[in-house]
Amino acid sequence: MTGAGRPWPGRLSLNQATVKKLSLDEAVGLCARHDIPAIGLWREPVAEAGLAHAAAAIRAAGLHVSSLCRGGFFTHADPAARAAAIADNQAAIAEAAELGTDTLVLVSGGLVPGSRDLPLARRMVADAIGELVPAAQEHGVRLAIEALHPMFAADRCVITSLGEALDLALQFPADAVGVVVDTYHVWWDAALFAGIARAGERIASYQVCDWVLPLPADVLLGRGHVGDGCIDFPPISAAVAAAGYTGYVEVEIFNETVWNAPPDETAAMVGARFPLAAPG
Amino acid sequence: MTGAGRPWPGRLSLNQATVKKLSLDEAVGLCARHDIPAIGLWREPVAEAGLAHAAAAIRAAGLHVSSLCRGGFFTHADPAARAAAIADNQAAIAEAAELGTDTLVLVSGGLVPGSRDLPLARRMVADAIGELVPAAQEHGVRLAIEALHPMFAADRCVITSLGEALDLALQFPADAVGVVVDTYHVWWDAALFAGIARAGERIASYQVCDWVLPLPADVLLGRGHVGDGCIDFPPISAAVAAAGYTGYVEVEIFNETVWNAPPDETAAMVGARFPLAAPG
Numbered sequence A, B: 001m002t003g004a005g006r007p008w009p010g011r012l013s014l015n016q017a018t019v020k021k022l023s024l025d026e027a028v029g030l031c032a033r034h035d036i037p038a039i040g041l042w043r044e045p046v047a048e049a050g051l052a053h054a055a056a057a058i059r060a061a062g063l064h065v066s067s068l069c070r071g072g073f074f075t076h077a078d079p080a081a082r083a084a085a086i087a088d089n090q091a092a093i094a095e096a097a098e099l100g101t102d103t104l105v106l107v108s109g110g111l112v113p114g115s116r117d118l119p120l121a122r123r124m125v126a127d128a129i130g131e132l133v134p135a136a137q138e139h140g141v142r143l144a145i146e147a148l149h150p151m152f153a154a155d156r157c158v159i160t161s162l163g164e165a166l167d168l169a170l171q172f173p174a175d176a177v178g179v180v181v182d183t184y185h186v187w188w189d190a191a192l193f194a195g196i197a198r199a200g201e202r203i204a205s206y207q208v209c210d211w212v213l214p215l216p217a218d219v220l221l222g223r224g225h226v227g228d229g230c231i232d233f234p235p236i237s238a239a240v241a242a243a244g245y246t247g248y249v250e251v252e253i254f255n256e257t258v259w260n261a262p263p264d265e266t267a268a269m270v271g272a273r274f275p276l277a278a279p280g
Helices: A024-033 A043-049 A051-060 A079-099 A118-139 A162-169 A192-202 A233-242 A256-260 A263-277 B024-033 B043-049 B051-060 B079-099 B118-139 B162-169 B192-202 B233-242 B256-260 B263-277
Strands: A012-015 A038-042 A064-072 A103-107 A142-146 A177-182 A203-208 A249-251 B012-015 B038-042 B064-072 B103-107 B142-146 B177-182 B203-208 B249-251
Touching: A012 A024, A012 A064, A012 A263, A024 A038, A024 A043, A024 A051, A024 A263, A038 A043, A038 A051, A043 A051, A043 A064, A043 A079, A051 A079, A064 A079, A064 A142, A064 A203, A079 A103, A079 A118, A103 A203, A118 A142, A118 A162, A118 A177, A142 A162, A142 A203, A162 A177, A162 A192, A177 A192, A192 A203, A192 A233, A203 A233, A233 A263, A249 A263, B012 B024, B012 B064, B012 B263, B024 B038, B024 B043, B024 B051, B024 B263, B038 B043, B043 B051, B043 B064, B043 B079, B051 B079, B064 B079, B064 B142, B064 B203, B079 B103, B079 B118, B103 B203, B118 B142, B118 B162, B118 B177, B142 B162, B142 B203, B162 B177, B162 B192, B177 B192, B192 B203, B192 B233, B203 B233, B233 B263, B249 B263
Parallel strands: A012 A038, A012 A249, A038 A064, A064 A103, A103 A142, A142 A177, A177 A203, A203 A249, B012 B038, B012 B249, B038 B064, B064 B103, B103 B142, B142 B177, B177 B203, B203 B249
Antiparallel strands: none
16 A cells, blocks of 8 residues: 555556556556556566566656555465465565565455355465465565455455455454455445445555446456446545545556557546545 | 245246246246246236236146246436336235235345435335335235345346345335345355345245356346356255245246247256255
């Protein structure tokens, strides 16, 4: 997270996925041109740029890194695949530290291949996180458990609500494990506000984008700019602030049309819409 | 519901939506040919057949009616539209009674047109149900609140989990308001089993179909035959039985491929797969 003390308008972070077609250097340049103070990174474009180069470029630009996406995908029947996932997450923790962020976003993984056992998959996620806690503490990186929308429960993430993510996080030390509040994934939940209040300092990341209808053929790509859809952002942002969150607000939009738009237009739109997601 | 005392294999009900292209008379004939003892009805095909004719045909065939789908859609900005919805639901209650079922399934409606206020929509749903309780009691018909999958929260149903449906139902007398457990809509929920146990005698309907991947372009139609998807039915069915539910189990599948299959094949498949959804 970081970003403490800044007023909301200065707490905007552009998640790299919003401008997916840009290289890391191009995304860094875009943030600089649009006075966006922070960026949320993804491992793949960081790897393409080279980790050391990426870290240096970001530092040279004076950008903060609000989070690294992503670790996770812990649900494997094959012990070798599970061990590989743990090793990959350990590498992701080290990368986060080198990039200067204290937050690694985790997407847990779906059902275990060949299995319909949801509780089993959830136990595997908990076990894996437990195994990663020492590395997280050693590197000063918090594992941020992200609840994904329940429509992704089978194939991407068995953690389907903020309350569930929080119950999982609370099994581990607060400096090592937190939660993500992502409006797209949790806006529908009648227990959302209770969950945010209960989460308090466990909120490690706040991500925003809108729920737009109709859902596209690929439901992964149905997200919209803040204000283009159904989500009432101000009460959610106010609750996140009231819970004590002082970090950046990441705008993360998976949307083919947004990806095909000129990146400077996208950045301008993200900036223009950002006040809608700020509390008052 | 009804169906009390029968062993599970005798508690199969075919929801009419599974054989959407059949008329009411054809669906009744299909159930008779396949020894399916009960049917879940929809108002539109009942109206096409004529209410009195439908009731007589079902009675003549010795079929039980496990539920009538559906009432609801209570979220309106326009007072006239709201009044029309209440009147329509009162008519649906009377139709349910005439058709010989004690269960009217309610789909609450999405966000109020022009509004992003989810709590407002939820209050409208609660208000409308309260207004319908006297009619429900007078006719001996229970209003069965159905939680729909959260991916339908914006446009179809702001009640998104069994726990939320139950909290709403508990505001009203048990003889007037219950809940639906529909596997397709609630299977992902970490609080599902706690919700089912807490629901107890409030469970007014148990509907089954499977969650199949990938989601189709129209996510309304992504349901599959029991066993074709990701849902682990036996523990859910066992929990529903342990909660005290003794009614029919309705197989309700919205799926273009299933609709285009020969109805006798569909009915045979529904019968063959039904044991997978029965507890032990």
